[in-house]
Amino acid sequence: MGVEAAGHRTALQMAQEALAGGVTMLQLREKHAQLKQVMEQGKQLRDLCREFSVPFIVNDRIDVALLLDADGVHVGQDDLPGLAARRLLGDDKIIGISAGTMEEAEWAMENGADYLGVGPIFSTSTKPDAGEAIGTGLIRDIAARWDVPLVGIGGINHNNASQVIAAGAHGVAVVSAITQQHDPRNAGYTLAENVRIALYNR
Ligand code: TZP
Numbered sequence: 001m002g003v004e005a006a007g008h009r010t011a012l013q014m015a016q017e018a019l020a021g022g023v024t025m026l027q028l029r030e031k032h033a034q035l036k037q038v039m040e041q042g043k044q045l046r047d048l049c050r051e052f053s054v055p056f057i058v059n060d061r062i063d064v065a066l067l068l069d070a071d072g073v074h075v076g077q078d079d080l081p082g083l084a085a086r087r088l089l090g091d092d093k094i095i096g097i098s099a100g101t102m103e104e105a106e107w108a109m110e111n112g113a114d115y116l117g118v119g120p121i122f123s124t125s126t127k128p129d130a131g132e133a134i135g136t137g138l139i140r141d142i143a144a145r146w147d148v149p150l151v152g153i154g155g156i157n158h159n160n161a162s163q164v165i166a167a168g169a170h171g172v173a174v175v176s177a178i179t180q181q182h183d184p185r186n187a188g189y190t191l192a193e194n195v196r197i198a199l200y201n202r
Pocket residue numbers: 119120123124125126127130153154155156173174175176177
């Protein structure tokens with residue numbers, strides 16, 4: 001969820017609808033806006049997540065996560081390492097780390113990841129530098145090696161989420177499957193429901 005949301009909705013309205021639909025975690029992902037604006041929006045998103053009892057995660061920025069008293073941070077392979085994030089945030093916060101290869105997954109595990117974000121599973125236009133789609137094989141391979149929560153990301157929607165869960169993911173992370181939809185609340189509901197059904201059937 002970026003500060004600039006799609007269409008006529010603000011990021012806060014979009015988040016409110018997605019949460020009302022039943023999404024189970026929200027990440028503040030903003031790469032371009034001024035930090036004072038990110039902090040302001042972040043406070044509102046954090047308070048909203050607290051109302052819905054849903055964890056609020058900040059992407060990339062450990063400083064912002066700390067200042068907002070977020071529930072955790074998500075770091076990529078180019079961001080501050082997980083162990084450094086842990087020193088700053090402490091043991092009670094969630095630290096998620098991205099992995100697109102087994103080597104990156106190893107690094108993430110060595111860095112104390114609480115969950116791995118694995119992708120891009122399918123092709124995506126939301127993140128132009130995400131690289132080629134990797135499919136669900138890496139999720140299968142990581143799940144066979146470690147007992148760590150896995151979250152698939154990249155081109156996931158209510159139609160293909162079940163494939164990701166069937167491969168061994170515990171959840172999915174999406175941008176466009178909610179933010180680019182006419183009815184984000186219903187999109188969030190359908191996605192969460194399909195994930196629950198796929199987890200039940202695994
Ligand atoms: N990291 C890997 S793919 C991706 C990120 C942030 C973008 C996901 O967006 P979408 O619209 O769900 O494909």
